[in-house]
Amino acid sequence: MHSLIALLHLDGEAARICAALAGLGAAVAQVMKGNFNGGDLSAIWDFENEAAYHAARPGIHAILNGAGVARADTAFFGHGSIGVREQGLSTGIHRTLFLCADRAASEARLAQFEAEMALMPKYIPAIRNWRFSRVIEAGGELPWTHVWEQEFADTAGLMGPYMLHPYHWAFIDRWFDPECSDWLVNLRLCHSFAAYGVAILSN
Template sequence: MWNETVQLYLNPGVVHEALQDDLQQHLKNLPGLGHFHLGRNLEGSWGAGDFTLDLSFVSDAYQANTADSLARLPALARVDRLAYQRIGGGQRAVGLENGIWRTLLLRVRPEQDPALVAALERDLLHMPAYIASIGNWQLSRVCSDSTWTHVWQQEFASMEGLLGEYLTHPFHWAWVDRWFDPEFPEWTVEAIAHAFCAQTTSLLTLPVNRKALQ
């Protein structure tokens, strides 16, 4: 499988609903597409676009088709698109419905010791053991040409699970935050983009052979 996540930035004055309709028509007939999800980023997202688009293809042979489809949409000012490969994750909310889909893009410092990058990855994957509101989760490394290096995705049952327990949890601030703070010697992540949107059904537990239009 070839998985991509995309931040879509709209031109001023564009009607969001019109973009959703156009984009869904462009994408649903793409060859090789297993499933896709388009969600409008909610208030509180930052460093991200207006929409989060997630795509899953049977292979990497269909990248040009996606680029052409997005280029034909005049509503888009720019696109931040990347592919990734999963390195770890878990599930404990397989039947999750009407939840929140959160995407965190990370860029680690290029000069950082690989051992510290690996430790950052381990700490991120340990977060669900302490933070019960994370229903499903996945950490991936970027495998395409991009300024980003990692994608950290989670699913929550509610907004409170993300903005409440997750973002304010002691494990988050007392332990994981050191990787993101230049004042700590372990500082590893130099930039992030934080996006979250509504989802109808779980994406991380979606069968790969089902095309989802949400």
């Protein structure tokens, strides 16, 4: 399976754009406050394969590049490391992180980074469902290399246990920290979260 996530910064009417995105098969939700460079709307499509994406791409990009959209960050990816603790979770929040691992990114360093990221849910049970993927095609502000999706029961799970757990700040964050010698990830990120009202990662 493959997915496309688009984070849209709007300068026009949200309702019309929401309807247009949904009309092309996306799950669409308003991005919640507290995001960082996360846009105003988040849209997620699932595709059986790359060919299905390429067939849908022109229509989707016509909206993303059309009236009312100031900018869109996008990532198309094949599903990477996936885990489900809470099948059918539809009442929680879905968090998207676009990141660009562009600092001396040898394959060995990327592999270590990816392995450690994929272990976050093992240590942080507030992450109910997750998917960590390499990006095939990126658009927007940076050439995004990875998409890190997580579902939490509520925003408290994201803001509290996820942020406060030492596996996060005392171990993983060194990849994101210019003060650490392992620094790998561009400081510019898209951190976005939204309540879709449907199961995204366990549908």
